[in-house]
Amino acid sequence: xPFRRSRFPCPTFALCVLLLAVLSAGCASTxxxxxxxxxxxxxxxxxxxxxxxxxxxDGAFDGRSELLYFLELGMLLQIxxxxxxxxxxxxxxxxxGDTLYTRSLTNExxxxxxxxxxxxxxxxxxxxxxxxxxxxxxxxxxxxxxSALVEARQVGEYLRKLxxxxxxxxxxxxxxxxxxxxxxxxxxxxxxxxxFVDYKxxxxxxxxxxxxxxxxxxxxLLPNAGRVANRLGAWAWNDLRDLGAxxxxxxxxxxxxxxxxxxxxGLAPIKGQDKYTIPxxxxxxxxxxxQAAAAGRHxxxxxxxxxxxxxxxxxxxxxxxxxxxxxxxxxxxRMQPTADAAIEITRPELVEDIGAIARxxxxxxxxxxxxxxxxxxxxxxxxxxxxxVAAREAGGEYGGLISAATQITGNIxxxxxxxxxxxxxxxxxxxxWMSSVVLPEGEHDLSVDFLNAQQVVIESRQFPGVRVLPGLxxxxxxxxxx
Amino acid sequence: MKRDSRFHSxxxxxxxxxxxxxxxxxxxxxxxxxxxxxCASKPQVTRTxxxxxxxxxxxxxxxxxxxxxxxxxxxxxxxxxxxxxxxATGQKPTVIVGSVRNQSSEHINTRTFTKDLERAFVNSxxxxxxxxxDERSGMREERLDQLRNATIDTAKSMGKEIGADxxxxxxxxxxxxxxxxxxxxxxxxxLELINLESNEKVWIGQKKIKKVVTQSRFGL
Numbered sequence: 001x002p003f004r005r006s007r008f009p010c011p012t013f014a015l016c017v018l019l020l021a022v023l024s025a026g027c028a029s030t031x032x033x034x035x036x037x038x039x040x041x042x043x044x045x046x047x048x049x050x051x052x053x054x055x056x057x058d059g060a061f062d063g064r065s066e067l068l069y070f071l072e073l074g075m076l077l078q079i080x081x082x083x084x085x086x087x088x089x090x091x092x093x094x095x096x097g098d099t100l101y102t103r104s105l106t107n108e109x110x111x112x113x114x115x116x117x118x119x120x121x122x123x124x125x126x127x128x129x130x131x132x133x134x135x136x137x138x139x140x141x142x143x144x145x146x147s148a149l150v151e152a153r154q155v156g157e158y159l160r161k162l163x164x165x166x167x168x169x170x171x172x173x174x175x176x177x178x179x180x181x182x183x184x185x186x187x188x189x190x191x192x193x194x195x196f197v198d199y200k201x202x203x204x205x206x207x208x209x210x211x212x213x214x215x216x217x218x219x220x221l222l223p224n225a226g227r228v229a230n231r232l233g234a235w236a237w238n239d240l241r242d243l244g245a246x247x248x249x250x251x252x253x254x255x256x257x258x259x260x261x262x263x264x265x266g267l268a269p270i271k272g273q274d275k276y277t278i279p280x281x282x283x284x285x286x287x288x289x290x291q292a293a294a295a296g297r298h299x300x301x302x303x304x305x306x307x308x309x310x311x312x313x314x315x316x317x318x319x320x321x322x323x324x325x326x327x328x329x330x331x332x333x334r335m336q337p338t339a340d341a342a343i344e345i346t347r348p349e350l351v352e353d354i355g356a357i358a359r360x361x362x363x364x365x366x367x368x369x370x371x372x373x374x375x376x377x378x379x380x381x382x383x384x385x386x387x388x389v390a391a392r393e394a395g396g397e398y399g400g401l402i403s404a405a406t407q408i409t410g411n412i413x414x415x416x417x418x419x420x421x422x423x424x425x426x427x428x429x430x431x432x433w434m435s436s437v438v439l440p441e442g443e444h445d446l447s448v449d450f451l452n453a454q455q456v457v458i459e460s461r462q463f464p465g466v467r468v469l470p471g472l473x474x475x476x477x478x479x480x481x482x
Numbered sequence: 483m484k485r486d487s488r489f490h491s492x493x494x495x496x497x498x499x500x501x502x503x504x505x506x507x508x509x510x511x512x513x514x515x516x517x518x519x520x521c522a523s524k525p526q527v528t529r530t531x532x533x534x535x536x537x538x539x540x541x542x543x544x545x546x547x548x549x550x551x552x553x554x555x556x557x558x559x560x561x562x563x564x565x566x567x568x569x570a571t572g573q574k575p576t577v578i579v580g581s582v583r584n585q586s587s588e589h590i591n592t593r594t595f596t597k598d599l600e601r602a603f604v605n606s607x608x609x610x611x612x613x614x615x616d617e618r619s620g621m622r623e624e625r626l627d628q629l630r631n632a633t634i635d636t637a638k639s640m641g642k643e644i645g646a647d648x649x650x651x652x653x654x655x656x657x658x659x660x661x662x663x664x665x666x667x668x669x670x671x672x673l674e675l676i677n678l679e680s681n682e683k684v685w686i687g688q689k690k691i692k693k694v695v696t697q698s699r700f701g702l
Contacts, residue, residue, distance in 0.1 A: 102700065150584060154588075161661070
């Protein structure tokens with residue numbers, strides 16, 4: 001019997017693929033941890049939620065998911081009132097996000113044979129924007145207004161980069177609430193020109209928000225901009241009228257100050273997956289279906305996927321997994337602040353629908369993701385078939401048996417490794433609501449009720465002794481998850 | 483013989499590998515290397531001179547801070563405001579460092595170069611420097627404490643502080659332009675010395691730094 005051990009390298013390759021598949025499947029465990037974190041948040045146990053994140057720093061949140069560690073931790077630290085630590089954490093997240101602008105061709109190649117967990121998680125564009133927004137609020141709450149303005153400038157730079165980046169095809173290229181918040185911060189810092197520019201950008205952006213996310217411009221936006229326009233002059237009013245402003249202005253009485261309450265409500269939807277097992281012969285037909293539905297900008301990617309998958313006419317099945325967002329229900333619908341001495345309390349308004357932005361962001365990319373998924377399935381299938389043939393030849397009289405074993409191994413590997421990339425910033429609120437309370441100088445007791453959709457109060461929180469200084473704006477963040 | 487035969491077998495087997503699958507072997511090895519390549523490596527530390535210019539990310543760094551302070555010190559001590567003051571009053575000018583606002587889009591610690599400037603003022607022997615408002619409050623607390631707890635001959639009395647003649651204020655501004663993988667970062671740092679009595683600006687220092695930062699979209 002001839003010695004045939006030398007022919008093993010090719011079947012070994014199947015084992016390599018299996019190894020990668022197992023490794024990449026192991027990478028996908030952030031979802032379970034994020035569910036645990038959400039459970040702790042639901043009962044208001046934020047220290048425990050932080051402990052869970054810390055516990056998995058060198059595990060699920062390490063390596064290619066390192067950014068998620070800093071995002072989740074930064075968010076939780078803010079809610080816990082540990083603003084300085086939150087900012088240190090967000091600063092690390094920003095640097096990682098910047099570094100990951102350079103995409104690793106090696107990782108891209110590996111992802112084409114395993115799944116997208118082989119890629120570093122660089123954060124969605126809207127997540128990158130929100131880092132600056134939350135950091136700015138941290139600095140405001142730390143009473144470091146200059147540093148808050150640094151964040152406002154950074155978010156402006158980031159959004160401008162999104163807009164001039166020709167490779168960015170997503171609808172999300174502007175953030176209305178980030179602009180609105182920046183405008184308020186610039187106004188508080190006495191930079192009226194910058195404030196006015198951002199008020200105008202916010203007004204323009206909220207028009208698109210109406211179409212894309214069903215979020216209308218807050219009623220306070222243009223009257224707030226009017227207050228700045230009054231100080232800048234007639235030219236500014238001409239600009240505002242072009243944006244649809246009437247003559248209403250929100251001027252605060254002498255000796256009064258403003259408390260802006262931001263309500264982070266619910267938990268943003270989390271990514272899940274739809275996994276299909278279909279005959280391979282149908283895979284390229286599926287890619288063809290995407291072609292019919294997709295805009296012209298994706299044609300090249302789809303054509304490549306069809307070219308790869310249509311070269312295989314096997315009858316074997318193939319697994320494909322596509323990401324989707326899964327809503328996480330919550331019962332609180334809105335807040336209602338009260339304060340005895342209030343001069344004005346504006347109606348709470350939805351200023352940022354993060355869940356809607358996330359869903360639209362994924363929808364904008366889903367064609368690209370699906371075509372890549374099918375192309376990946378074709379590559380993995382081809383690799384497996386090559387390994388089976390090699391095993392049959394190497395195995396001599398046992399070739400059929402070894403080939404069958406390779407096939408089973410390959411099938412398991414292909415199925416196990418096929419996972420949609422379900423990574424996302426899970427501690428984000430689903431919505432951000434805003435209300436403005438104008439109060440005379442002094443210390444005031446503030447109360448915030450949280451109502452469900454039936455307008456029944458299901459929770460109340462008290463903020464005793466809130467200090468109001470004349471002409472100044474303060475922020476309070478309230479977080480609800482239930 | 484058997485060993486030779488086996489070795490020969492290995493070589494031959496490579497030649498026998500089917501043309502359609504031969505490429506899989508190196509690919510498999512590459513994948514295996516990649517799979518285990520994620521193992522952690524030890525950090526490497528290299529000591530270097532503190533004034534060596536090392537740009538890593540393109541953001542404001544220690545080199546920028548040192549360049550700014552060096553330029554500002556040279557400029558401020560070389561200008562006529564010191565001699566003018568001495569000529570008019572017969573005394574050294576007394577300076578206090580006020581706020582240097584960070585109006586850039588980066589979190590920059592302005593204290594690093596204001597401290598360099600303070601050090602240069604004091605060490606030059608031509609300027610007197612008094613503590614800033616933050617520092618003063620601590621000194622006053624200490625004096626109050628001395629009045630309560632120290633002996634009469636060693637306790638320092640209140641009301642003997644030196645009032646500054648000039649205040650140093652300033653700011654850092656930045657402009658960033660970015661597209662694709664290229665960023666242009668422009669910093670303009672301005673410091674001003676203002677006569678506290680007359681509001682006259684006796685010195686304005688300015689330093690500009692421009693950096694082009696490129697980052698490849700793809701790498702290995």
